[in-house]
Amino acid sequence: MKKTVIAIVGPTAVGKTKLSIEIAKRFNGEIISGDSMQVYRGLDIGTAKISEDEMQGTPHYMIDIKDPDEDFSAADFQYYVQSYIDEVSSHNKVPVIVGGSGLYIQAALYNYNFSKQRRNDVITKRLENEMENDGVMPLYNRLKEIDPKEAAKIHPNNHRRVIRALEIYEMTGLTKTEYQQEQKLESPYNLILIGLEMDRKMLYDRINHRIDAMIANGLVDEVNRLYNQGFIDCPSMKAIGYKEFVPYIKEEQSLERSIELLKRNSRRYAKRQYTWFKNKMDIRWYRITPDTIDERYQMILNDLAGILKNR
Known part of the structure; x- marks a missing residue:
């Protein structure tokens, strides 16, 4: 029988992390990060890496498995995710993948041939x-x-x-x-794909507030530390959340401009994520607002219960 895998996808800051914890607790799950940058140690604040408190005791995989100067391709991502799916399933748990790295998630779940x-x-x-x-x-x-x-x-x-x-x-x-077009999109898994979407203005407001919180929590110090450790030219430092602050550290750009660029790049990335997922994968979409998020989460949990019961 195919292993059941639940995946939660959507743009940045839409609320995927909180939902993944609720699903894991309700359906005996363990979580695999679907974010291609959270694999790097030390890239914590800028990647919105989940904290120990937020995990609520739920095991997480694909976090902090690489140093910032190590390459990490879609093929590597596929290998690790599929290995962790096997490991989680061997615990008689349900693998729950959560993240926004669309091509990487698709490559893993649909078994791209590399x-x-x-x-x-x-x-x-x-x-x-x-x-x-x-x-x-x-x-x-x-x-x-x-x-x-x-x-x-x-x-x-x-x-x-x-x-x-x-x-x-x-x-x-x-x-x-x-x-990539020749790839057959047939999954070796019994997939349940959940997508979260939000009104664009609301989502952009959430992104802006999240970035303000990142700055308050020490994002600039994090980038400066990585810079001083010699990781400046590594692929990991080209990620949104890090590349915007390198000119500031070099005294080539103001902090205000760096923050402005980070907000702009994050909003543009969210738009690309949403478009990609809409066009590339067969996903059950749920529209949420900050006021209805708990209600929508409950709807998703109830829908999942029905889907899992019938499979």
């Missing part, structure tokens, strides 16, 4: 040498010609992803976009 995308050291080294000699822009422009959809997702400064996308094309003859 086997054709193994590294080719010869191609990688050649592309890296090209970048060292001519800079990244010629490679990025080549990617824009070959795979404009993938290029639009990647900032030119993300050298690793630019090279990786070109490497896939040279190895397989397929662009990364074409490769």
Whole structure:
């Protein structure tokens, strides 16, 4: 029989963490983080990492398993999540995945085949040498010609992803976009996908308030500590919540401007998350407001009880 997996998805700050605890307590669950940045140790405030008190004794996985200078790909995420699903299920518990990293969650739950995308050291080294000699822009422009959809997702400064996308094309003859489109979206799990959505203005207000709280709780000190530890050029530090404050630490930008950019980037990210989940996965959506959140949570719990009873 397929293992039952509950997944809670949606944009940042919509209320997924609190709901995941309620579901885990009600249905004998253990929680697997579906956030690709919460895997990094030391990136706590900026990733809205759950606290020990918030966990309420519920076991959590996929948190603090990597150092900030370690790479972590969608294939790595898939491997760890599927391993943790097996582990949680072996405890006779229900795996509850919660997070907003859409492609990563989809790759894990729908068993993307990454086997054709193994590294080719010869191609990688050649592309890296090209970048060292001519800079990244010629490679990025080549990617824009070959795979404009993938290029639009990647900032030119993300050298690793630019090279990786070109490497896939040279190895397989397929662009990364074409490769992903060939994937069969068939899950090895008995999936129950719950999505939370909120009026945009309300959500943006929540995002702004959350960021104000992050600043009050020491986000700038957290970024400064990571900077001083030498993690400035690591992929993890390119995440929203961290990259905005590097110019401030370098005295190239005001704190006010950094906070303003973080709020703007977080709002834009929430919009992209919502659009992605709406278009890519078959999700049961629940619209909530700050005033009706407890009522909606109860509705979700009741709906889940009925779904699980019939499976």
